[in-house]
Amino acid sequence: MSQPDILNKPLAESSPISPEALACPVQYNERLRTEAPVYHCPHSGIYFVSDYETVRRIAKDHETFSNKFGQAMRPTQEVDEELAAIQAEGYQSVDTMLTEDPPVHRRYRGLVNQAFTARRVSTLEPNIETICHGLIDKMLAKGEVDFVTDFAEPVPLTVIAEQLGVSLEDYELFKTWSDAFVAQLSGMASREESLEAARMIVKFQQYFAARLEERRENPQDDIISDIVHAKFEDELPLDIPEMLSILQQLLVAGNETTTSSIAEAVLLWIQYPDQFAKLKANPDLVDNLVEEVLRLSTPTANMWRVATKDTEIQGTPVPAGSMVMIKFSSANRDAEVYPDPHTFDIERENVKTQIAFGYGVHMCVGASLARKEMNVAFRCLLERIEKFELLEEIEDLNYPPNVLLRGVSGLKLRVS
Numbered sequence: 144m145s146q147p148d149i150l151n152k153p154l155a156e157s158s159p160i161s162p163e164a165l166a167c168p169v170q171y172n173e174r175l176r177t178e179a180p181v182y183h184c185p186h187s188g189i190y191f192v193s194d195y196e197t198v199r200r201i202a203k204d205h206e207t208f209s210n211k212f213g214q215a216m217r218p219t220q221e222v223d224e225e226l227a228a229i230q231a232e233g234y235q236s237v238d239t240m241l242t243e244d245p246p247v248h249r250r251y252r253g254l255v256n257q258a259f260t261a262r263r264v265s266t267l268e269p270n271i272e273t274i275c276h277g278l279i280d281k282m283l284a285k286g287e288v289d290f291v292t293d294f295a296e297p298v299p300l301t302v303i304a305e306q307l308g309v310s311l312e313d314y315e316l317f318k319t320w321s322d323a324f325v326a327q328l329s330g331m332a333s334r335e336e337s338l339e340a341a342r343m344i345v346k347f348q349q350y351f352a353a354r355l356e357e358r359r360e361n362p363q364d365d366i367i368s369d370i371v372h373a374k375f376e377d378e379l380p381l382d383i384p385e386m387l388s389i390l391q392q393l394l395v396a397g398n399e400t401t402t403s404s405i406a407e408a409v410l411l412w413i414q415y416p417d418q419f420a421k422l423k424a425n426p427d428l429v430d431n432l433v434e435e436v437l438r439l440s441t442p443t444a445n446m447w448r449v450a451t452k453d454t455e456i457q458g459t460p461v462p463a464g465s466m467v468m469i470k471f472s473s474a475n476r477d478a479e480v481y482p483d484p485h486t487f488d489i490e491r492e493n494v495k496t497q498i499a500f501g502y503g504v505h506m507c508v509g510a511s512l513a514r515k516e517m518n519v520a521f522r523c524l525l526e527r528i529e530k531f532e533l534l535e536e537i538e539d540l541n542y543p544p545n546v547l548l549r550g551v552s553g554l555k556l557r558v559s
């Protein structure tokens with residue numbers, strides 16, 4: 144296969160967030176790590192950080208590198224009247240966990256941690272297993288499937304939908320909302336797409352404001368009830384816009400990312416049959432498999448930070464207010480930490496150091512749930528599926544361009 148054009152040009156002639164660079168992240172990130180692990184892009188002014196140690200250092204230093212990038216993601220709000228009119232129908236958008244810093248972040252995170260306890264995650268296991276077996280039954284009956292829509296999407300979507308009090312008949316809506324948030328995050332949406340996403344987000348807010356009221360009156364054993372009733376020290380409970388912001392984050396972060404990792408695992412299964420033979424012989428390796436799949440897929444590929452003061456990164460001066468992109472996907476393939484980094488090795492010894500869930504105070508609140516979903520999904524697939532055959536060429540698979548997230552949109556397979 145010929146090398147994408149962008150890889151033959153000097154770095155300064157393109158941007159790391161152009162669709163061309165996003166289309167070949169593995170090779171492009173390798174170039175960044177080799178040529179400029181801290182790269183100041185002359186087109187966008189953004190600083191890109193791609194080596195493992197520096198990504199970790201920045202993720203940990205929340206005083207110098209803030210997560211308050213929410214405002215930067217909503218640039219057109221004031222200037223676009225049509226968008227403002229749509230948003231006026233819903234609740235005001237507030238920054239909570241992902242886009243807040245300590246000490247404010249600590250309050251939200253403390254409340255949400257109360258809903259993601261080890262007890263909660265372990266009680267979900269039998270249900271995740273039932274969901275997986277039901278989907279596998281359907282795939283085996285069909286023979287030819289789209290693994291993304293027939294398995295990788297419905298597993299996390301069903302789990303989180305149930306936990307957020309969404310009834311079965313509303314699942315399609317739920318998926319539409321998740322897609323709307325992802326479109327908003329992609330940094331690639333046209334104005335029409337942004338307006339449509341804003342309409343969907345208002346519907347999401349109205350729907351969940353009603354669910355929150357229901358749970359306030361009538362709590363159940365689920366995550367949404369825990370959030371409504373969570374209390375942090377002597378502080379007031381969360382108000383509706385705060386809770387909606389949190390639910391929105393759970394919806395997006397809980398679906399798209401887990402789906403991408405489960406789908407990527409099956410692609411690896413097809414490419415590395417010997418590794419999966421090892422796993423069938425020794426199912427105890429499944430925890431390692433989960434970590435190695437996370438390392439190679441890193442669905443939250445990149446994340447924003449904003450410099451709070453004049454600083455430097457590895458000697459490169461970074462003025463206050465600069466946008467910095469930390470590249471978890473690149474850090475996880477840094478040869479200094481992971482020898483032979485692009486090879487899938489379920490016995491990789493240091494794989495638990497992978498940072499697909501981030502690092503520092505923002506480290507993923509849903510990590511234990513995501514790990515559980517992947518673990519159960521892989522065990523069920525290993526038990527029931529003998530063979531996956533890809534019905535299209537690997538090079539033809541579609542990864543929609545998105546500056547933060549990466550995942551395949553469809554995977555046509557024959558299962559037996």
Ligand code: HEM
Pocket residue numbers: 202210240241242252303392393394396397398400401404441442443446447471498499500501502504505506507508509510512513
């Ligand atoms: C394979 C699956 C997942 C991956 C790779 C992933 C990745 C990440 C990463 C890298 C961050 C840190 C962002 C930063 O440093 O700014 C994060 C934060 C977060 N994730 Fe996940 N995530 C996954 C699944 C989930 C699930 C299942 C949920 C919830 C249902 C979830 C909810 C969140 C939330 C709310 C945050 C923000 C936490 C904070 O700012 O304190 N994620 N995730």
